[in-house]
Amino acid sequence: MGLRNWAYYSKHAFINIFGNRLVHAISIGTIASSLILFGSFILLFYNLNHWMLEWGQSLSMSVYLQDEIDQKTKARIESLLKNLPSAELKEYISKDRAMEDLIDGLGVHSGLLEGLKENPLPASFEIIFKDVNIRQLDPQGMKEEIEKIEGVQEVQYSEEWLDRLEGLVYVLKVAGFIIAGFLCLAVLFITTNTIKLTIYSRRDEVEILKLVGATDWFVKMPFLIEGAIQGLVGGVIALSTISLLFLLFSMDKVHIIGLPVLEIVFLPMAHLAFIILLGLILGLIGSFIAVGRFFDA
Amino acid sequence: MIQLFRVSKSFGTSKALQDINLRIRKGEFVFVTGPSGAGKTTLLRLIFGTEPPTEGQILIRGINLNRIRRTSLDLLRRRMGFVFQDFKLLSRKTVFQNVAIALEVTGERPAIVRKKTHQALKAVGLSKKEELFPLQLSGGEQQRVAIARAVVNDPLILIADEPTGNLDPDITRDIMILFRSINLRGTTVIIATHSQELMKDTEQRIILLKEGRMLRER
Numbered sequence: 050m051g052l053r054n055w056a057y058y059s060k061h062a063f064i065n066i067f068g069n070r071l072v073h074a075i076s077i078g079t080i081a082s083s084l085i086l087f088g089s090f091i092l093l094f095y096n097l098n099h100w101m102l103e104w105g106q107s108l109s110m111s112v113y114l115q116d117e118i119d120q121k122t123k124a125r126i127e128s129l130l131k132n133l134p135s136a137e138l139k140e141y142i143s144k145d146r147a148m149e150d151l152i153d154g155l156g157v158h159s160g161l162l163e164g165l166k167e168n169p170l171p172a173s174f175e176i177i178f179k180d181v182n183i184r185q186l187d188p189q190g191m192k193e194e195i196e197k198i199e200g201v202q203e204v205q206y207s208e209e210w211l212d213r214l215e216g217l218v219y220v221l222k223v224a225g226f227i228i229a230g231f232l233c234l235a236v237l238f239i240t241t242n243t244i245k246l247t248i249y250s251r252r253d254e255v256e257i258l259k260l261v262g263a264t265d266w267f268v269k270m271p272f273l274i275e276g277a278i279q280g281l282v283g284g285v286i287a288l289s290t291i292s293l294l295f296l297l298f299s300m301d302k303v304h305i306i307g308l309p310v311l312e313i314v315f316l317p318m319a320h321l322a323f324i325i326l327l328g329l330i331l332g333l334i335g336s337f338i339a340v341g342r343f344f345d346a
Numbered sequence: 347m348i349q350l351f352r353v354s355k356s357f358g359t360s361k362a363l364q365d366i367n368l369r370i371r372k373g374e375f376v377f378v379t380g381p382s383g384a385g386k387t388t389l390l391r392l393i394f395g396t397e398p399p400t401e402g403q404i405l406i407r408g409i410n411l412n413r414i415r416r417t418s419l420d421l422l423r424r425r426m427g428f429v430f431q432d433f434k435l436l437s438r439k440t441v442f443q444n445v446a447i448a449l450e451v452t453g454e455r456p457a458i459v460r461k462k463t464h465q466a467l468k469a470v471g472l473s474k475k476e477e478l479f480p481l482q483l484s485g486g487e488q489q490r491v492a493i494a495r496a497v498v499n500d501p502l503i504l505i506a507d508e509p510t511g512n513l514d515p516d517i518t519r520d521i522m523i524l525f526r527s528i529n530l531r532g533t534t535v536i537i538a539t540h541s542q543e544l545m546k547d548t549e550q551r552i553i554l555l556k557e558g559r560m561l562r563e564r
Contacts, residue, residue: 054453068438257434260396261495262424263451264417 054267062274069247073279076243080283080328081290083232083239088291088324090225092316097218099314108178108188109139110195110206113171116144118200126200130174133191139175144168171202233331236280240335241342244276248343255343269340273333280332284325291316291324347372347503347534348393353402355388355558362388363558366402370536372502375529377545378538380555386538387431389555390505393536394428395419407502424452427496429506433488435480435495441467442476445495452499466498467491470524486517493524503534510544518544 066073112130114123131138142150147170152159178188192204248255258268292315299313316324348370355363363385370376378386391397392404395411404411406422414422427448435444445466449459467473470490480488489509496504506525510518522544529535539545545552554561 053455057450253434254436254438257436257447258451259420260423260428260434261448261451262420262422262499264420267451 054270058270058274061271062278065247065251065271065275066278069250072243072246073275076239077279077283077286079239080236080280080332081286083236084284084287084324084328085290087229087232087327088287088316090229091320091324092291092295094218094222094225095316095320096313097221099312101215101218108206110176110178110188110192110204112174112176112195112204113202114173115200115202116171122200126198127174129198130176130195133176133178135178137177139177142173142175144170144172147172233327236283236328236331237335237338240276240279240332241339243279244272244336244339245343247275248272248339252343265344269344272340273336276332276334276336276339277329278332280328280330280335281325282328283332284328287328288321288324347374347407348536349403349405350392351403351405353392353399353404355385355392355397356400361558363392363399363555366560368553368560370534372534373529373532375526375535375550376537377548377550377552378536378555379540379542379545379552380561381540383557384540384555385558386540386555387507388558390428390507390536390538393503394426394505395423424448424499425501426503426505427499427501429489429492429496429504429509431508431511433480433492435488435491437480440477440479441472441483441491444480444491445498448495448498462498463494466494469497469527470494471520486513486521489513489517489521490524493521497528497533500531501533503536504528506535506537508539509537510539510541515543 112126114126118126127138127141130136145168148162148168151170152162155161188206192206195201195204255268295315299315348368350366350368353363353366353368354361366389378389380386388397392399392411393406395406395414398412406426409418409422411419436447439447442463446459446463449462454462464473464476467476470493472487472490472494475483475487480491483491493506493509496506504525509525510521513521518541525535525537537544
């Protein structure tokens with residue numbers, strides 16, 4: 050297939066598109082809408098994964114100490130905790146500091162604590178396990194081990210709610226895959242039917258091309274290119290819309306009670322390229338099905 | 347050039363052609379005639395490869411159409427021109443584009459396409475109407491565009507189905523002169539017609555069909 054033929058195919062694909070502007074505009078619009086939904090799902094999952102990774106990589110553990118321990122025991126516990134794999138001893142929170150934090154946290158309701166005769170809160174060491182795979186750590190086993198150390202009252206870690214979040218993300222992912230599958234089918238259906246319409250509107254030309262000796266591929270190629278262009282343009286429009294909406298409506302961080310908790314990130318280059326490529330491939334497959342059906346008939 | 351051995355063609359229970367044996371040599375000028383429904387168009391379509399025979403063998407330049415691959419048939423058609431009874435011109439394309447299409451499918455260079463198309467349209471006397479659309483032309487002019495498209499590739503075989511069917515006598519004469527001049531250049535020409543007027547005083551070979559059978563030859 051020479052360069053000359055490609056020039057012919059592309060020229061005729063564009064002539065076909067401009068000749069059936071309205072049908073193609075509707076088709077491209079529908080493809081773009083489907084891909085916007087699809088892209089939004091990818092953006093959501095990408096951010097959920099990003100947050101989970103961030104949290105997963107900074108598993109935190111609070112090691113609560115018994116009240117009556119002496120300095121020597123405390124130092125020994127501190128030393129043991131520092132030697133845990135990937136552990137970073139963030140800080141020591143004394144009983145008094147724990148009470149101050151609680152009073153700050155309760156704010157106007159701190160009066161509730163006034164009746165207390167003594168401070169019931171334990172001192173604690175706050176540990177963070179950074180840049181590690183949470184699954185390799187076995188926090189439950191570690192918790193049990195640390196609780197055996199003399200002077201340690203209790204250990205709490207941040208994995209339980211992470212497990213629950215992971216479960217939620219998994220459900221969302223499955224739902225997302227199903228929805229994405231339907232969206233892909235919708236795009237295929239739209240492209241197939243649009244190309245089928247354009248083939249039928251030009252069937253006299255197809256017939257004459259065959260009668261003057263055109264090969265099947267010579268006739269098919271402009272329609273395939275037409276489908277690919279539809280998908281490509283739909284993909285580019287979808288991506289531009291998602292980018293624009295992201296710029297207009299997103300905040301840098303999600304705030305909870307005024308504190309920045311989650312950083313919102315945009316899709317990386319590979320994901321963006323995937324959306325455009327998906328549009329192109331779906332357009333191509335759709336037109337492939339349409340021309341295949343036409344030629345079989 | 348063209349050989350048919352015991353060729354029959356049926357459409358359902360209707361027999362369009364029965365037991366046709368025929369040999370047409372290179373450079374011959376042949377009329378296929380007979381009343382309506384005799385099988386003239388079917389015979390031409392079988393030779394052109396747009397219909398397969400129900401029985402028998404058809405050989406074009408030694409190639410058996412029963413065994414030919416689809417792509418090879420496409421390539422063979424580039425060496426055959428067909429002038430259809432209803433012209434089969436594309437109304438959205440100009441006269442020039444309608445003729446050029448037969449060259450474009452071969453992957454010919456654009457400069458050659460332009461040159462040969464101009465030549466073919468000049469040969470049929472339509473040089474000044476290249477940019478018009480088929481519906482802006484008379485029936486005779488449309489017929490000549492169809493002929494230009496059929497001959498633009500310098501075909502070895504030119505087949506025409508009732509090429510003067512709806513044309514007045516003057517245009518009919520012009521078109522027949524055109525076919526003869528194409529034949530003089532070495533192209534085998536087969537014309538299907540039911541017009542006795544067209545074959546009057548002709549020295550050419552005439553094949554008479556009736557009810558799907560070859561009655562006689564002259």
